[in-house]
Amino acid sequence: MLTSPSTDAIALLTGSYTPDSGGDGPGVAALLLDPATGRTTYDDRVKPLPVSGASFLAAHPSLDVVYSTNETEAGTVSAVARDGDGTLSPLGDPVSCGGANPCHLTVHPDGAWLLTANYGSDTAPGTVAVHRLGPDGRLLEPTDLVIHQGSGPVTGRQEGSHAHQVLVDPAGRFVLATDLGADAVFTYRLDTLTGTLERVAVNAVRAGSGPRHLAFAPGGDLVFSADELSSTVTCHRYDATDGTLTELSRAPATAAEDVVNQPGGIVASACGRFVWVTNRGADTVAAFRLTGTTLEPLGEVPAGGTWPRGLTLAAGHLLVANQHSGTLAALRVLTDGTLTQSHPPVPAPSVVCALAL
The missing domain is CATH 2.130.10.10 (YVTN repeat-like/Quinoprotein amine dehydrogenase)
Known part of the structure; x- marks a missing residue:
């Protein structure tokens, strides 16, 4: 759906796989997020730009x-x-x-x-x-x-x-x-x-974990990793004086037991108390609370599509790029770190990432 921007809308860009890179997306497209409702729409002022394999x-x-x-x-x-x-x-x-x-x-x-x-x-x-x-x-x-x-x-x-x-x-x-x-x-x-x-x-890091992405806690002394191959989330101590990491705790990325799961994107909250990760396979977004240096699962919610890859925090919402279903979902972050979906996902062919501007 196309729409004209409101004064408080958050500008977004999405990146997608294009036909020459194995997908059917447009490349880079412009959308708008209503921070009050979580409704996401296309910006009718801006034509997509055909950037290959974005x-x-x-x-x-x-x-x-x-x-x-x-x-x-x-x-x-x-x-x-x-x-x-x-x-x-x-x-x-x-x-x-x-x-x-x-x-x-x-x-x-x-x-x-x-x-x-x-x-x-x-x-x-x-x-x-x-x-x-x-x-x-x-x-x-x-x-x-x-x-x-x-x-x-x-x-x-x-x-x-x-x-x-x-x-x-x-x-x-x-x-x-x-x-x-x-x-x-x-x-x-x-x-x-x-x-x-x-x-x-x-x-x-642990053998066979396959670290994919990192997300720093606000203070910079902790960093979290989405471990694609072991389907885990790990909390590491980060030493800013020499750039070294030390594992402190680890948790399964999903509670699902009947799927092969690969964590994708990972985000830490601005307050430093919560961490979220996308689960490709389980097709969920999992929430964790940090107690000391221990990751405690808070549960999972549907990702709004299949194969959730990119994860972006914007105006109190997590934007989830669901590659295989071609949907972009906005999940509202509640005060306890859990998530809820207020609006249906917007179609976004072969979408793999979102950027809030």
Whole structure:
């Protein structure tokens, strides 16, 4: 459904797999979230932009520019400009990110660097790329590419490294990259003059867990991981002085016992008391309360579709990108951390992520 924006609506962008990347989505599309009701609608002012394989989106910290992975074997990333009414247009051509199947990216807080996690393939290892950004947010030359090494015990998934996420810690001191194939979180220091990465730690996690995504607690001393292969959620102590992680507690991502489940997105609340994770297989979103450093399950609710992948917190709602059903659901977060759905999900073909602006 299309609609005109209200004054208090939250602008959203969704990313989807396109026909040339195995899906039937439009690429990048613009929607609106009513924070009072949780109703999500398409923004009729903005035409979708056909960005190939737009599996993850990240916003520039100070410019009206958004970056997208182009998740294909060719391995590129794109910059997208937004004008005053939200209209989307390419900002330059896609550029190579030096690896296959880029699946996550983030902009450094200083706005000068784009960091990309390349999942790799059966024959190509996981890598992390760095690009310089121009004053207008345009993608400039690549400045570094680091190659991950490692493997794990899960046949068919961990024969080699597979970088799955890259993010900057809350202190802005280190860059962390999860690797599903290597059962590790790699810690780097970014030289903000040259755009090069120096490895400072390799944090091994439990064998066969397959860390996919991390979410920091507000204070930065705790970080939570969605473990795709072991179907768990783990709370780690994070040492901001040396970039190391220490496991503190662990919980099953779902109570469902009759499905093969793969956690996807993970989000921590602004108050630091709650954590939520999507469950692909169980098709739920699970809520956890943090008591001390222990994760306590609060229950699960239907995800509003099948194969919930991306998870985004916006205006008191969790936006759930259900890839296989092609639906975007908005779940209201209640004061006790549990979730409820007020409105039916909106159709969103091959959607895999959402970004609140």
